Amino acid sequence: MRADAMRNRRLLLDAAAAEFAEHGMDVSVAQIAVRAGIGKGTVFRHFATKEQLITAIFADQLDDLAAIGEALLRGTGAGAGMGAGEGIDASAEAGAGIGASVQVGAGIGASVQAGAGPAMAARGADALLAFMSAGVEAQVSDRAFCQAAGAIARADPQVRRASQRLAAVAEALTAEARREGSVRDDVTGHDIVLLINAASQATAPLGDTVPGLWRRYLSMMFDGLRPAAAHPLPVPAPEETHFTAAAHRA
Amino acid sequence: MRADAMRNRRLLLDAAAAEFAEHGMDVSVAQIAVRAGIGKGTVFRHFATKEQLITAIFADQLDDLAAIGEALLRGTGAGAGMGAGEGIDASAEAGAGIGASVQVGAGIGASVQAGAGPAMAARGADALLAFMSAGVEAQVSDRAFCQAAGAIARADPQVRRASQRLAAVAEALTAEARREGSVRDDVTGHDIVLLINAASQATAPLGDTVPGLWRRYLSMMFDGLRPAAAHPLPVPAPEETHFTAAAHRA
DNA sequence: GCTTAACCGGACCGGTTGGTCATGTTATGA
DNA sequence: TCATAACATGACCAACCGGTCCGGTTAAGC
Numbered sequence: 431m432r433a434d435a436m437r438n439r440r441l442l443l444d445a446a447a448a449e450f451a452e453h454g455m456d457v458s459v460a461q462i463a464v465r466a467g468i469g470k471g472t473v474f475r476h477f478a479t480k481e482q483l484i485t486a487i488f489a490d491q492l493d494d495l496a497a498i499g500e501a502l503l504r505g506t507g508a509g510a511g512m513g514a515g516e517g518i519d520a521s522a523e524a525g526a527g528i529g530a531s532v533q534v535g536a537g538i539g540a541s542v543q544a545g546a547g548p549a550m551a552a553r554g555a556d557a558l559l560a561f562m563s564a565g566v567e568a569q570v571s572d573r574a575f576c577q578a579a580g581a582i583a584r585a586d587p588q589v590r591r592a593s594q595r596l597a598a599v600a601e602a603l604t605a606e607a608r609r610e611g612s613v614r615d616d617v618t619g620h621d622i623v624l625l626i627n628a629a630s631q632a633t634a635p636l637g638d639t640v641p642g643l644w645r646r647y648l649s650m651m652f653d654g655l656r657p658a659a660a661h662p663l664p665v666p667a668p669e670e671t672h673f674t675a676a677a678h679r680a
Numbered sequence: 681m682r683a684d685a686m687r688n689r690r691l692l693l694d695a696a697a698a699e700f701a702e703h704g705m706d707v708s709v710a711q712i713a714v715r716a717g718i719g720k721g722t723v724f725r726h727f728a729t730k731e732q733l734i735t736a737i738f739a740d741q742l743d744d745l746a747a748i749g750e751a752l753l754r755g756t757g758a759g760a761g762m763g764a765g766e767g768i769d770a771s772a773e774a775g776a777g778i779g780a781s782v783q784v785g786a787g788i789g790a791s792v793q794a795g796a797g798p799a800m801a802a803r804g805a806d807a808l809l810a811f812m813s814a815g816v817e818a819q820v821s822d823r824a825f826c827q828a829a830g831a832i833a834r835a836d837p838q839v840r841r842a843s844q845r846l847a848a849v850a851e852a853l854t855a856e857a858r859r860e861g862s863v864r865d866d867v868t869g870h871d872i873v874l875l876i877n878a879a880s881q882a883t884a885p886l887g888d889t890v891p892g893l894w895r896r897y898l899s900m901m902f903d904g905l906r907p908a909a910a911h912p913l914p915v916p917a918p919e920e921t922h923f924t925a926a927a928h929r930a
Numbered sequence: 931g932c933t934t935a936a937c938c939g940g941a942c943c944g945g946t947t948g949g950t951c952a953t954g955t956t957a958t959g960a
Numbered sequence: 961t962c963a964t965a966a967c968a969t970g971a972c973c974a975a976c977c978g979g980t981c982c983g984g985t986t987a988a989g990c
Binding site for chain 1: 966
Binding site: 628631634646652656660675 | 824827830831834867871873874875877878879881882883884885886887889890892893895896897899900901902903904905906907908909910911913914915916917918922923925926929
């Protein structure tokens with residue numbers, strides 16, 4: 431690939447993401463091309479169709495979030511133990527876009543306050559909440575895009591791979607929090623993924639009139655995940671097969 | 681208004697709602713006209729613009745839900761006391777469309793299990809959960825429409841009136857549940873409206889692959905509303921002014 | 931039954947969009 | 961330095977969409 435082609439591809443992806451975020455899903459390809467400072471034809475050289483462009487951006491975003499989750503997971507010491515209190519920069523592995531400012535182990539407030547052990551016992555809960563926060567934050571900054579892109583691109587293999595990676599890390603984080611007792615037993619990684627979705631859409635009617643408002647609803651939902659208030663759930667958790675079925679249906 | 685015009689208007693509204701629900705927000709007016717069995721020109725005779733058509737449908741849906749909420753509110757005996765255990769048909773006042781099957785006082789499972797009194801003490805919680813269920817159910821059957829219609833039509837006076845009526849009944853139901861102690865103190869009616877939104881979007885990635893799945897997430901969120909697991913919320917509740925500001929911004 | 935005005939229908943219009951193509955341009959390798 | 965192939969470009973195309981309009985039709989009142 432030639433050097434200028436590479437540069438233009440990057441310009442194109444950035445411009446498209448920004449344009450989608452600002453003006454919704456139905457910006458014209460021409461508009462994107464103008465913002466990127468390239469010709470319209472060049473857009474279709476890189477991505478044969480507008481849908482493929484959307485798909486590529488969406489897959490990138492999912493991968494970024496998955497990377498953040500994986501960094502957080504290492505911070506919990508779930509796998510091999512690691513030095514205590516060591517700060518981890520979650521954005522190290524993540525792309526530049528989404529959540530460059532996730533604090534790990536910074537005491538975001540998820541720590542269970544009742545219970546036996548000291549605060550350290552809730553590292554899993556902190557990680558899980560940080561993961562969800564990163565996910566919601568990423569979606570909130572681009573609600574319409576995530577919504578539409580999800581509907582359009584879920585069948586794309588690249589998106590599906592990223593999606594499964596995300597599901598895996600969500601499940602791992604959930605398992606850790608469950609094991610330490612800060613999250614109810616009947617919640618799964620898939621639940622977490624869907625709740626991220628839900629929280630990001632909660633404040634949609636308000637647009638960005640109240641910038642950080644989503645934290646309020648994510649907080650409420652997280653309280654719903656705690657064992658203290660847990661009531662039996664009326665419907666079992668969705669399985670991976672349901673997600674693949676939904677993807678296949680499109 | 682002539683009889684055939686009336687009939688066509690009804691056909692048109694039904695067809696439009698169905699078409700929006702099935703094929704998303706960007707179905708053409710022509711497509712709607714075909715489904716309704718009328719000419720395209722007739723559509724624009726009834727509604728000068730596509731936006732007005734969307735607005736009318738949306739306002740109707742909001743009103744239906746508000747009516748359900750008001751019926752439920754009467755069932756709690758919040759205002760004047762009423763005979764105990766009397767069955768109320770919530771759909772009596774509501775339009776045909778949305779929630780013709782809401783059970784009031786049928787023990788949907790919201791009853792707090794701990795606490796002093798017997799189950800009867802949680803009538804307010806039952807009503808609140810039934811209200812939220814009706815709201816989510818209505819939106820789930822037409823997710824894309826509610827999403828887009830909300831964004832488009834929030835500035836319309838008819839929609840704004842319906843929206844405020846909805847907010848009022850949500851606040852009343854919440855106040856009742858709060859007073860009986862089954863819901864935390866820091867939750868408001870506006871929170872409820874936004875949570876209905878959130879819950880209906882939770883399962884969007886799955887489409888209708890798992891039909892009743894939204895109940896799972898509404899249940900989790902409702903658990904988050906209980907005092908038992910309540911943690912301090914990081915952001916204060918939105919005020920009415922924020923909603924009007926958001927509406928004015930469009 | 932007849933008049934009349936409201937109503938219906940679908941051809942039509944301006945504008946926009948995703949996508950193509952022939953032409954001109956530039957990085958690259960020998 | 962030059963040949964060449966990959967690349968960029970913007971004019972162009974067909975399709976479609978929301979909205980208009982006028983000729984024909986039909987319901988309503990007398």
